[in-house]
Structure formats: structure tokens, C-alpha cells
Amino acid sequence: MSGGLLKALRSDSYVELSQYRDQHFRGDNEEQEKLLKKSCTLYVGNLSFYTTEEQIYELFSKSGDIKKIIMGLDKMKKTACGFCFVEYYSRADAENAMRYINGTRLDDRIIRTDWDAGFKEGRQYGRGRSGGQVRDEYRQDYDAGRGGYGKLAQNHDVENGLGLKRELEDGMFNSHRRFLQEIPVLAVSHFFPQIVLLRLKPSQ
Known part of the structure; x- marks a missing residue:
């Protein structure tokens, strides 16, 4: 051998x-x-x-x-x-x-x-x-x-989630802003994201 x-x-x-x-x-x-x-x-x-x-x-x-x-x-x-x-x-x-x-x-x-x-x-x-x-x-x-x-995948999902949240909030705000511009008899309290609409008396 x-x-x-x-x-x-x-x-x-x-x-x-x-x-x-x-x-x-x-x-x-x-x-x-x-x-x-x-x-x-x-x-x-x-x-x-x-x-x-x-x-x-x-x-x-x-x-x-x-x-x-x-x-x-x-x-x-x-x-x-x-x-x-x-x-x-x-x-x-x-x-x-x-x-x-x-x-x-x-x-x-x-x-x-x-x-x-x-x-x-x-x-x-x-x-x-x-x-x-x-x-x-x-x-x-x-x-x-x-x-x-994995950590990077989790971070990516979190970042995407936050980005989507910001996009939704921005979209809601812009939508309300356009609505307010079109109807001048309404005023807005700018405590975003909770938007409070107040109806004003019509001008004389």
C-alpha cells in the first residue's frame, strides 16, 4: 500500500x-x-x-x-x-x-x-x-x-414606511390647502396634521 x-x-x-x-x-x-x-x-x-x-x-x-x-x-x-x-x-x-x-x-x-x-x-x-x-x-x-x-432590509422597510407616511401626510395637507384656497369663507387652524375647519360669517 x-x-x-x-x-x-x-x-x-x-x-x-x-x-x-x-x-x-x-x-x-x-x-x-x-x-x-x-x-x-x-x-x-x-x-x-x-x-x-x-x-x-x-x-x-x-x-x-x-x-x-x-x-x-x-x-x-x-x-x-x-x-x-x-x-x-x-x-x-x-x-x-x-x-x-x-x-x-x-x-x-x-x-x-x-x-x-x-x-x-x-x-x-x-x-x-x-x-x-x-x-x-x-x-x-x-x-x-x-x-x-436582515438589519439592512428592516431599515429599508422602515425608511420606506416613513417615506410613505410623509407622502400621505403631505398629500392630505396639500389637498386641504387646495380646498381652502377654493372656498375663501373657511379658515384653517394650522396645527398639522389635525386640521380644524372654522366657518366664518359671510362678509356684509
């Missing part, structure tokens, strides 16, 4: 490093890769905003003893925003989580795990402009477990 085939048979694709690298890592790619290869910390993504730390602990403790869990937070609201970090005491237990928990369901969502170079203070916060994760800024579909529509 050739050496290449033996290597392929012995490989464990479930625990190999992915292509993802943290662009905010303070160091070069070589240093980050070294840390990833010996890390006991996993990044866990695609969580529901409603999944609790207790649920995560219950699931991930099946592969080994957990040292700590750090919940991902919206940096504005300080509420859960769909990711976390799970740190094990040993690399072997973290590898088991990669093998057996990655791709399973939690709160009816398929979660994904990946190696993390190690938690640093500040990384628990979302990196999106609105405070959550970047993926939730641009999402166009409705996801009940992650706050509904």
Missing part, C-alpha cells in the same frame, strides 16, 4: 482546519495557524438568538469536559446574536465535538463548528454595523430564529 493512500486513510477530515481565517487576528497567518492546530476552543455558528448557554453546555458536554462557554453578544443591545465560543480542557475533546456535533441540530437549526485560535476579550461582540453579526446585516430572507429579516 502506497504512503499516499495510507495518509489518506489516516486523515480525519472532520478535525482538519478549514480555509477560514480571522481577519481581525493580531498576528500573521503562520502564527494563527499554529494556534489553530493546538487550540481547544471552537467557534459555534448559526445559533438561534433564543438558544441558551445551558442548552449549548448540555449538547457540547457530550464530547468532553467544558472549561467555559462565551456567548456572542450584540454589541449595542448586549443580547445573544447567534454564535458562541466553546473551550474544552483538552484538544481531544474538542476534536470529538468537531466530529460528532458539527452539523447537528440545536433548537431546530443546523449548527456549525470551526476551530478558533483562542478567545480574546472583545471577540464576544458582533462585528456588524448594527451590533450583530455581519451575516445578519445583509440577509434578505426571513429567519425567525435570528431576528426576522
Whole structure:
């Protein structure tokens, strides 16, 4: 049997490093890769905003003893925003989580795990402009477990709604103004948007 085939048979694709690298890592790619290869910390993504730390602990403790869990937070609201970090005491237990928990369901969502170079203070916060994760800024579909529509889509709807409200109000005002110009015997109280019409006595 050739050496290449033996290597392929012995490989464990479930625990190999992915292509993802943290662009905010303070160091070069070589240093980050070294840390990833010996890390006991996993990044866990695609969580529901409603999944609790207790649920995560219950699931991930099946592969080994957990040292700590750090919940991902919206940096504005300080509420859960769909990711976390799970740190094990040993690399072997973290590898088991990669093998057996990655791709399973939690709160009816398929979660994904990946190696993390190690938690640093500040990384628990979302990196999106609105405070959550970047993926939730641009999402166009409705996801009940992650706050509904994406933040940009929500903002667009709000802006459109306010614009429509302004258009309606302007239209109502202009309509009343034209009406008042045509009938001079009426006066208007300018407490917009509630327009009070007062009938004046006819001039002598």
C-alpha cells in the first residue's frame, strides 16, 4: 500500500482546519495557524438568538469536559446574536465535538463548528454595523430564529414606511390647502396634521 493512500486513510477530515481565517487576528497567518492546530476552543455558528448557554453546555458536554462557554453578544443591545465560543480542557475533546456535533441540530437549526485560535476579550461582540453579526446585516430572507429579516432590509422597510407616511401626510395637507384656497369663507387652524375647519360669517 502506497504512503499516499495510507495518509489518506489516516486523515480525519472532520478535525482538519478549514480555509477560514480571522481577519481581525493580531498576528500573521503562520502564527494563527499554529494556534489553530493546538487550540481547544471552537467557534459555534448559526445559533438561534433564543438558544441558551445551558442548552449549548448540555449538547457540547457530550464530547468532553467544558472549561467555559462565551456567548456572542450584540454589541449595542448586549443580547445573544447567534454564535458562541466553546473551550474544552483538552484538544481531544474538542476534536470529538468537531466530529460528532458539527452539523447537528440545536433548537431546530443546523449548527456549525470551526476551530478558533483562542478567545480574546472583545471577540464576544458582533462585528456588524448594527451590533450583530455581519451575516445578519445583509440577509434578505426571513429567519425567525435570528431576528426576522436582515438589519439592512428592516431599515429599508422602515425608511420606506416613513417615506410613505410623509407622502400621505403631505398629500392630505396639500389637498386641504387646495380646498381652502377654493372656498375663501373657511379658515384653517394650522396645527398639522389635525386640521380644524372654522366657518366664518359671510362678509356684509
